Amino acid sequence: MKITDVKTFLVHDRERPSRNYTFVKIYTDEGVTGLGEAGVTGRELAVRGMVESFAPILRGMDPTRIEHIWQTLWRGHFFRGGHVHSAAVAAIDIALWDLRGKVLGVPVYDLLGGRTRDYARCYCHVQQPGAGHGPRGAIDAMVDYAKGQVEQGWQFIRFGAGEGSRQGAEGIYEQSRAVRWTVEAFGALRDAVGPEVEICVDFHQRTTPPYAIELARELQPMRPFFIEDPLRAENPSEFAYLRQHISVPIATGEQLPSKWDWRELVEQDLMDYCRVDLCICGGLTEARKVAGWCETHYIEQVPHNPLGPVSTAACLHFDLSTPLFAVQELTWRPDILADIVTTDMRLEGGNLYSGGSPGLGVELDDEAALAEPYQMAGTHILRREDNSVSDW
Numbered sequence: 001m002k003i004t005d006v007k008t009f010l011v012h013d014r015e016r017p018s019r020n021y022t023f024v025k026i027y028t029d030e031g032v033t034g035l036g037e038a039g040v041t042g043r044e045l046a047v048r049g050m051v052e053s054f055a056p057i058l059r060g061m062d063p064t065r066i067e068h069i070w071q072t073l074w075r076g077h078f079f080r081g082g083h084v085h086s087a088a089v090a091a092i093d094i095a096l097w098d099l100r101g102k103v104l105g106v107p108v109y110d111l112l113g114g115r116t117r118d119y120a121r122c123y124c125h126v127q128q129p130g131a132g133h134g135p136r137g138a139i140d141a142m143v144d145y146a147k148g149q150v151e152q153g154w155q156f157i158r159f160g161a162g163e164g165s166r167q168g169a170e171g172i173y174e175q176s177r178a179v180r181w182t183v184e185a186f187g188a189l190r191d192a193v194g195p196e197v198e199i200c201v202d203f204h205q206r207t208t209p210p211y212a213i214e215l216a217r218e219l220q221p222m223r224p225f226f227i228e229d230p231l232r233a234e235n236p237s238e239f240a241y242l243r244q245h246i247s248v249p250i251a252t253g254e255q256l257p258s259k260w261d262w263r264e265l266v267e268q269d270l271m272d273y274c275r276v277d278l279c280i281c282g283g284l285t286e287a288r289k290v291a292g293w294c295e296t297h298y299i300e301q302v303p304h305n306p307l308g309p310v311s312t313a314a315c316l317h318f319d320l321s322t323p324l325f326a327v328q329e330l331t332w333r334p335d336i337l338a339d340i341v342t343t344d345m346r347l348e349g350g351n352l353y354s355g356g357s358p359g360l361g362v363e364l365d366d367e368a369a370l371a372e373p374y375q376m377a378g379t380h381i382l383r384r385e386d387n388s389v390s391d392w
Contacts, residue, residue: 178207298324
């Protein structure tokens with residue numbers, strides 16, 4: 001079997017107009033195809049260009065040599081690394097695993113060692129952008145939505161720190177105000193959903209160390225499941241300073257593009273949960289290596305996944321086959337792009353199940369994908385009140 005072509009489909013999301021998806025499809029001379037997805041939202045055109053530069057290398061290669069292809073695409077050029085490069089490799093890698101499973105007639109989780117659990121428990125986002133009037137109204141809208149999700153069976157929920165303070169239409173993010181709003185919001189959520197439901201708080205790298213410490217200490221008595229990305233990703237050693245001052249669990253890593261970037265966080269035990277993004281960090285091949293490394297430090301996996309159905313399927317097979325797994329981020333729902341990408345996944349009460357189809361259980365309709373072409377999204381930049389830039 002040989003690869004005959006590699007195509008990138010940039011698909012606009014009708015329901016969420018600010019979002020596009022990057023799907024990569026691999027074709028073979030035996031008619032079997034594989035489907036992958038890339039991350040790095042907002043850089044879809046750059047990822048497509050990278051995949052196009054890989055296409056001449058891939059044509060004629062044996063698609064079953066997944067590790068060899070990964071090494072070729074990563075190390076076969078003098079300039080390597082970075083988010084666009086790793087996201088393009090990730091999409092191709094995921095497509096190759098999907099293709100391999102189809103050829104052998106088994107789900108990808110069987111290729112990864114078989115299921116270690118029956119389903120992946122998930123958390124949903126409960127903040128409601130634009131809902132409610134003012135900061136308190138945003139909290140009330142979030143609480144109402146969270147209660148509805150819990151009634152449907154969700155046992156894990158997540159919201160973003162400060163995302164109802166003045167962030168919305170004004171695009172203003174002041175740390176002190178965000179800290180106060182987040183503490184009030186967490187308290188309201190805890191009162192509404194009770195002690196058994198787990199609450200995750202995403203700091204989204206917007207807090208400097210002093211504010212991250214202040215907020216983490218304020219939240220600690222209310223028992224967050226974890227705080228996510230309390231600091232920026234450029235300097236992982238700063239998490240050592242954070243560790244000295246807080247005791248709540250830390251989840252981080254969604255921006256890291258390769259296994260080499262995880263070294264300090266893993267080896268120095270600077271995190272409790274690994275937020276690897278399969279569609280940024282080199283695909284299933286690379287994510288499995290990161291997970292194995294984390295296992296030696298008893299760090300559980302919480303894959304980052306704000307993307308579409310193919311990313312979700314890849315995460316599910318990863319979750320099912322990974323021994324140390326905690327919970328899966330899930331923004332995808334079965335009706336999203338259902339006419340473009342079919343899947344065998346089943347969502348029941350916050351738990352995600354695989355249908356056990358060969359490969360990842362996903363199929364892309366090429367013509368339907370072309371009918372929803374890429375649309376350039378507007379740039380959203382957060383600022384402080386003095387008009388200086390705040391971390392997004």
